[in-house]
Amino acid sequence: MNSISDRLKSVKPSSTLSLSQKASELKAQGHDIISLTTGELDFPTPSWICEAACQTMMQGDMKYTAVGGTPVLKQAIIEKFRRENNLDYKPYEIIASTGAKQSIFNAFLATVGPNDEVIVPAPYWVSYLDIVYLTEGKPIIIDCSQEEQFKISPQALEKSITPRTKWLILNSPSNPTGAIYTNAELEAIAEVLLKYPHVMVLSDDIYEHVRFNSEPFSTIASLEPRLKVRTLTLNGVSKAYGMTGWRLGYAGGPQWLIQAMTSIQSHSTSSPSAISQAAAVAALNGPQTFLEEWNKTLQERRNVVFNEMEQIKEFSCVLPEGAFYMYINCQGVIGKSILKGEIINSDQDFASYLLETYGIAVVPGSAFGLSPYFRLSYATDLPKLRIACERIKKAVSELQM
Numbered sequence: 333m334n335s336i337s338d339r340l341k342s343v344k345p346s347s348t349l350s351l352s353q354k355a356s357e358l359k360a361q362g363h364d365i366i367s368l369t370t371g372e373l374d375f376p377t378p379s380w381i382c383e384a385a386c387q388t389m390m391q392g393d394m395k396y397t398a399v400g401g402t403p404v405l406k407q408a409i410i411e412k413f414r415r416e417n418n419l420d421y422k423p424y425e426i427i428a429s430t431g432a433k434q435s436i437f438n439a440f441l442a443t444v445g446p447n448d449e450v451i452v453p454a455p456y457w458v459s460y461l462d463i464v465y466l467t468e469g470k471p472i473i474i475d476c477s478q479e480e481q482f483k484i485s486p487q488a489l490e491k492s493i494t495p496r497t498k499w500l501i502l503n504s505p506s507n508p509t510g511a512i513y514t515n516a517e518l519e520a521i522a523e524v525l526l527k528y529p530h531v532m533v534l535s536d537d538i539y540e541h542v543r544f545n546s547e548p549f550s551t552i553a554s555l556e557p558r559l560k561v562r563t564l565t566l567n568g569v570s571k572a573y574g575m576t577g578w579r580l581g582y583a584g585g586p587q588w589l590i591q592a593m594t595s596i597q598s599h600s601t602s603s604p605s606a607i608s609q610a611a612a613v614a615a616l617n618g619p620q621t622f623l624e625e626w627n628k629t630l631q632e633r634r635n636v637v638f639n640e641m642e643q644i645k646e647f648s649c650v651l652p653e654g655a656f657y658m659y660i661n662c663q664g665v666i667g668k669s670i671l672k673g674e675i676i677n678s679d680q681d682f683a684s685y686l687l688e689t690y691g692i693a694v695v696p697g698s699a700f701g702l703s704p705y706f707r708l709s710y711a712t713d714l715p716k717l718r719i720a721c722e723r724i725k726k727a728v729s730e731l732q733m
């Protein structure tokens with residue numbers, strides 16, 4: 333018997349997670365696999381953050397907390413928003429969740445219903461789409477080309493807004509492209525949004541701290557304060573502080589929305605882990621200077637990988653400005669054949685070929701809604717990245733017309 337709900341039928345399991353799982357399984361079977369699929373830093377969580385968590389445990393502060401986060405964590409989040417984003421929130425405008433993913437889930441479940449539309453610029457982070465499907469809403473996917481550096485233009489945005497539009501999703505720096513919206517680009521988007529007061533904005537800033545350009549970080553609610561009443565500014569400790577497994581994300585937004593999100597959370601997971609909340613306080617209130625060192629390391633890796641990929645004439649890529657992903661156009665391998673005679677018809681075929689023949693795991697662009705591309709995560713040490721680049725070069729050079 334199978335009594336899966338209709339709601340779940342349109343949802344696919346996260347393809348990034350399933351690919352990294354396939355890579356792990358092959359590795360466990362003894363294959364020489366380098367996985368470039370992961371969405372997490374390979375740096376350990378800084379020691380003072382772990383110590384804060386240990387201290388909380390030793391003190392026995394491990395009971396349920398307030399659903400939307402402890403007052404101390406909310407204060408740390410408020411100060412972070414004020415200090416880094418020039419955004420002023422009150423405690424009732426803040427929620428902490430079990431990962432930023434849960435905050436998105438809460439927000440969409442609270443506001444999106446059958447046939448409500450959510451504008452999702454493609455390429456997109458895979459979960460946006462499936463979360464919208466889970467709410468029975470309708471994702472409106474807007475292709476953003478390589479020429480546009482994978483960013484939505486104000487014209488494309490305006491064309492896609494209808495009376496049923498509930499949300500626009502912005503993600504900068506972006507997963508999967510590493511693109512960052514400039515102030516001018518965000519201002520142009522804000523100008524359009526001001527004309528449509530029924531549209532809310534999810535500003536997913538989770539990669540805020542992983543940036544390589546010298547521009548200060550911008551988020552739309554701060555850049556256009558008139559949009560703050562309908563913007564959910566989303567962030568978390570996962571990507572910035574090497575804390576993916578701690579599961580702690582947070583958001584600031586209008587009171588009515590935060591209240592609704594908190595209500596949903598109260599009936600699903602309740603508060604995030606008390607231990608992780610204490611760790612997040614230490615992360616947000618503690619030293620931030622190490623982030624510069626981390627970014628330097630990531631930038632060096634990005635440069636090495638970019639230079640290597642640029643040498644492959646079948647590929648073309650845009651230099652990512654942030655996050656730890658590169659979104660590589662692999663149009664040049666489509667239609668070529670592998671030694672066994674099989675044709676590479678899609679980025680999915682190319683990703684399978686790389687994994688099965690050269691032990692390199694990447695995520696095909698089809699998972700992010702824009703093909704033919706693949707996403708390469710460089711959150712892996714440089715020696716491994718160099719080997720991976722060599723193998724990719726060899727794999728491409730062995731393809732035949």
Ligand SMILES: Cc1ncc(COP(=O)(O)O)c(C=O)c1O
Nearest residue numbers: 371431432433457507568570581
């Ligand atoms: C763009 C984007 N937003 C949100 C998240 C969720 O982060 P977390 O739930 O770990 O806080 C991720 C994780 O991969 C992401 O890439």
